[in-house]
Amino acid sequence: MRRVQNFLAISILALASSPAAAVTFGPNLNINGSTGLVDMPGALMLPDGQTSWSFTGSNTMSGTVLSFQLLPNIEAVIRMQNLQDWNGPGVNQAERSLDLKFQLFGEQGWRPAVAVGFTDFGANGPLASEYIVATKSIGDNFRLTVGIGWGRLGTHNPIGAPFGARDPQTSNTPGIDHFFAGDAAFFGGFEWDTPIKGLTFSAEYSSDAYVGEQAAGFTVDSPFNFALGYQIGRNLNVGAYLMHGDAFGFRVSLTGNPNTPITPPDFGTGPLPVRARDGSSNMSASWANNAPIRGQMMTLLSTAVSEVGIRIHEAALSGDTVELQIQNTQYARDPKAIGRLARALTVALPPSVENFRISLVNGGLATTTVVLRRSDIEAQVERPNAGPDSYATTQFLDAPNHLTNPDFVFDDYPDFSWSFSPQIAVNLFGGDAFTQADVLLQGGASYRINRGLSFNLAVSQRLIGNIGDGALPSDSPLPHVRSDAALYNNGGPTMSRLTADYVFKLSPSVYGRVSAGYLESHFAGVSTEVLWHPTAQNWGLGLEVNYVRQRAFESMFGFQDYETVTGHASLYWDTGWNGFEAQIDVGRYLAGDWGTTLSLSRRFNNGWELSGYITLTDVSFDDFGNGNFDKGIALTIPLDWTLPYESRSMTTIGLGGYGSDGGARLNVSNRLYPIIRDYNQQDLHDSWGAYWQ
Amino acid sequence: MIRAKFAIGALMLLGACSSAGGVNPVIGAVWDRVRGGNRAAEAAVPATPAPALTRARIDELDIAMIRVKVGDAQSGSILTARTLNGGYVTYASSNQQTITLFGALVTAHRGIAYDLLSVAHASNDPIAIRTPLEEWPSAVDRTYRLAGNGPEGEVLKVSCALRVGPPYPITQVEVTYETRIVQESCTGGATFMNLHMVAEDGQIWRTAQWTGPLMNQMEIEILEPLD
Numbered sequence: 001m002r003r004v005q006n007f008l009a010i011s012i013l014a015l016a017s018s019p020a021a022a023v024t025f026g027p028n029l030n031i032n033g034s035t036g037l038v039d040m041p042g043a044l045m046l047p048d049g050q051t052s053w054s055f056t057g058s059n060t061m062s063g064t065v066l067s068f069q070l071l072p073n074i075e076a077v078i079r080m081q082n083l084q085d086w087n088g089p090g091v092n093q094a095e096r097s098l099d100l101k102f103q104l105f106g107e108q109g110w111r112p113a114v115a116v117g118f119t120d121f122g123a124n125g126p127l128a129s130e131y132i133v134a135t136k137s138i139g140d141n142f143r144l145t146v147g148i149g150w151g152r153l154g155t156h157n158p159i160g161a162p163f164g165a166r167d168p169q170t171s172n173t174p175g176i177d178h179f180f181a182g183d184a185a186f187f188g189g190f191e192w193d194t195p196i197k198g199l200t201f202s203a204e205y206s207s208d209a210y211v212g213e214q215a216a217g218f219t220v221d222s223p224f225n226f227a228l229g230y231q232i233g234r235n236l237n238v239g240a241y242l243m244h245g246d247a248f249g250f251r252v253s254l255t256g257n258p259n260t261p262i263t264p265p266d267f268g269t270g271p272l273p274v275r276a277r278d279g280s281s282n283m284s285a286s287w288a289n290n291a292p293i294r295g296q297m298m299t300l301l302s303t304a305v306s307e308v309g310i311r312i313h314e315a316a317l318s319g320d321t322v323e324l325q326i327q328n329t330q331y332a333r334d335p336k337a338i339g340r341l342a343r344a345l346t347v348a349l350p351p352s353v354e355n356f357r358i359s360l361v362n363g364g365l366a367t368t369t370v371v372l373r374r375s376d377i378e379a380q381v382e383r384p385n386a387g388p389d390s391y392a393t394t395q396f397l398d399a400p401n402h403l404t405n406p407d408f409v410f411d412d413y414p415d416f417s418w419s420f421s422p423q424i425a426v427n428l429f430g431g432d433a434f435t436q437a438d439v440l441l442q443g444g445a446s447y448r449i450n451r452g453l454s455f456n457l458a459v460s461q462r463l464i465g466n467i468g469d470g471a472l473p474s475d476s477p478l479p480h481v482r483s484d485a486a487l488y489n490n491g492g493p494t495m496s497r498l499t500a501d502y503v504f505k506l507s508p509s510v511y512g513r514v515s516a517g518y519l520e521s522h523f524a525g526v527s528t529e530v531l532w533h534p535t536a537q538n539w540g541l542g543l544e545v546n547y548v549r550q551r552a553f554e555s556m557f558g559f560q561d562y563e564t565v566t567g568h569a570s571l572y573w574d575t576g577w578n579g580f581e582a583q584i585d586v587g588r589y590l591a592g593d594w595g596t597t598l599s600l601s602r603r604f605n606n607g608w609e610l611s612g613y614i615t616l617t618d619v620s621f622d623d624f625g626n627g628n629f630d631k632g633i634a635l636t637i638p639l640d641w642t643l644p645y646e647s648r649s650m651t652t653i654g655l656g657g658y659g660s661d662g663g664a665r666l667n668v669s670n671r672l673y674p675i676i677r678d679y680n681q682q683d684l685h686d687s688w689g690a691y692w693q
Numbered sequence: 694m695i696r697a698k699f700a701i702g703a704l705m706l707l708g709a710c711s712s713a714g715g716v717n718p719v720i721g722a723v724w725d726r727v728r729g730g731n732r733a734a735e736a737a738v739p740a741t742p743a744p745a746l747t748r749a750r751i752d753e754l755d756i757a758m759i760r761v762k763v764g765d766a767q768s769g770s771i772l773t774a775r776t777l778n779g780g781y782v783t784y785a786s787s788n789q790q791t792i793t794l795f796g797a798l799v800t801a802h803r804g805i806a807y808d809l810l811s812v813a814h815a816s817n818d819p820i821a822i823r824t825p826l827e828e829w830p831s832a833v834d835r836t837y838r839l840a841g842n843g844p845e846g847e848v849l850k851v852s853c854a855l856r857v858g859p860p861y862p863i864t865q866v867e868v869t870y871e872t873r874i875v876q877e878s879c880t881g882g883a884t885f886m887n888l889h890m891v892a893e894d895g896q897i898w899r900t901a902q903w904t905g906p907l908m909n910q911m912e913i914e915i916l917e918p919l920d
Binding site for chain 2: 269270271272273274275276378379381382383384385386387388390391392685686688689690691692693
């Protein structure tokens, strides 16, 4: 009876002053980085793609949380939390969990939003729970949430076990048998958007009895928790919490959304206006018989378009057709480069040239040939349906790697280029430490002999960080292909690549690569790869075989005794749905184990990408060690999201995949699929809106 | 701590730094300050003031010309006609920002924040097709296409109600036009209001238009219409 009174207390308080209108304030983040109340979850979703990085702490835990609105109705949260004194005084428990919440209904009219959620999805660990929750807006600034939880959320004043008993927590071994099993308990609360702009107040009745924490000496004086949340600007949100009667907590969240870039996208120079031909245009093609004139025209064109971020590698001109192999060095979306080049061609070329065949080159490889007709451009420019009409009249073909009889060839080889970029590596899953991160400065240099052959160097220097610090010698029963990473000299400069690389095409739709040298930080050898990926196809097949030897710990150029053959067959699939791409790799990993890696990524049109992978091999969970199997996520952010000019540079924050021997894959820098993935017809379709920009 | 500060500073400076160009503007600014070189010297030389725009100068140039102001900008930019394609006139500024008009309807712009890709108008749309004021319809439909996913982009369809207001003479570069204020209220995929200063013969001499949900209103003066 008492629990019912407790549960209803907040609900009645919430209903006491409840005008009926749609709510206007956005969902709050709880202390776990999920949308909800204080510690309890809610049923609302953040805007699609919304990403939050939260730092949280309280008397019972501390940690970091990455939240991501995977789809409009699916929230994913990765938590790395340190449960204090869980294993005895001063002995903490590091817990990593994947939380998923599925919104079954959005809020509409009288109907509340309803969601079902899984904390520590697929594992029956200390954080594991399942819940069904409903959230209803009442007025412009008030929201009410009620729910029922199982597992950890079914421990305070349970009402019984409607679906049977729950197995005791054993380990993080994957499984689903515990879903909705065991005691269930109610929770609920409200959120109030205060008159102070950006400040919200939340109160809740918690169904979490903190059983494990109480066993560790923590006392729960009250099931009521309270929170203040405050939005500071557009990208910072903080929360302060009073929990269990006398415990305090905090949360600091950095938020952003790949769909709403900070910097307006186009403050640059507009494209050239199209110069349409008319009836008086001289359509004679006699000029094309003069080879020096053709060469001179292409040289001038190359000089002109290089000013706007387009490098012409090869060009051939005839009376009615121009063929160009170009590299886009500036624009984040390649159709924009195509469109701007096409506009320039309408101005620069004689009226008789009707066909524009533009091949996109990346990483030395010609990928897709886009075939445009000048008369289509003239008929479509500025017209209301120019976007869809231009895509409909464009052909996409597999590009030959070189033109047959070019009038112009980019002859600045050998070409030397360099770059510096920041890298952030975070280790969540490997080793014994809780959360480890490095901030690296990576320098790269490339000496390109011709379009296909290059020598490449990459050196990184750790600026700050702690990955590998305090790591104990590995006791892995597998060959120590990664677990001894801490033994490598991480303090000074690290040469992560010194290779000779040759890329080529066996046919217009088959790509090839051979790399030799110091392929990555820990291995050197020879790497070969073939990829079949017609541009009109949304999937491709690849095969990679490597013979490698482990590099020495202390010497930059020396070797250890371990050597192996590793390689994979890969299937790449661009689903065409919401930017999701999938990849399956099957083969032999560095430690000699056989298995498969499943990768899934979601790419946004402005270049943001969130990717994750899991690898399962014939290595047992026990032999694998902490984490049971290899897994990781990465967030790639284009730098033009925050820079005041257009750039193709990106930075990646990688999480996981560090220090585990099982499922370890060779880190080859210039795999073929990443080189060509932006250039197939599907990707060009997705970004074709930029063609007229 | 010193190391951490150094690291953050280094990251700020070195983001997006490569031999391929696109040098971080932070680096550019610091470099200019350190070397005290060309840019600083250029800044020290007073720029030659642009000649004041006069009606005589406009007549002398004899080219279609508009003045455009976006949002709260204090002064407008002069754009001149560069191309005519099927009734769509593209005007460009000296640094190649472009605006395309069909009649007086803004159908596209580039390089001015969030691009408007195109606009489809009805055959009786008096903002696009010059129509004597007394024959203006009470409402028209339009379709705005903004940058978005795929070739289609983001499509917003609106219906606009036109209401002719009182006389309101305006003066633009020494010439006074007898116009009326026309208020255009649009609803549908977006809700906004445009204002037009329209002569009795339907010529629009000044217009303030919505060009996208993330754009400030664009105010255009027709200084010299297309013949």
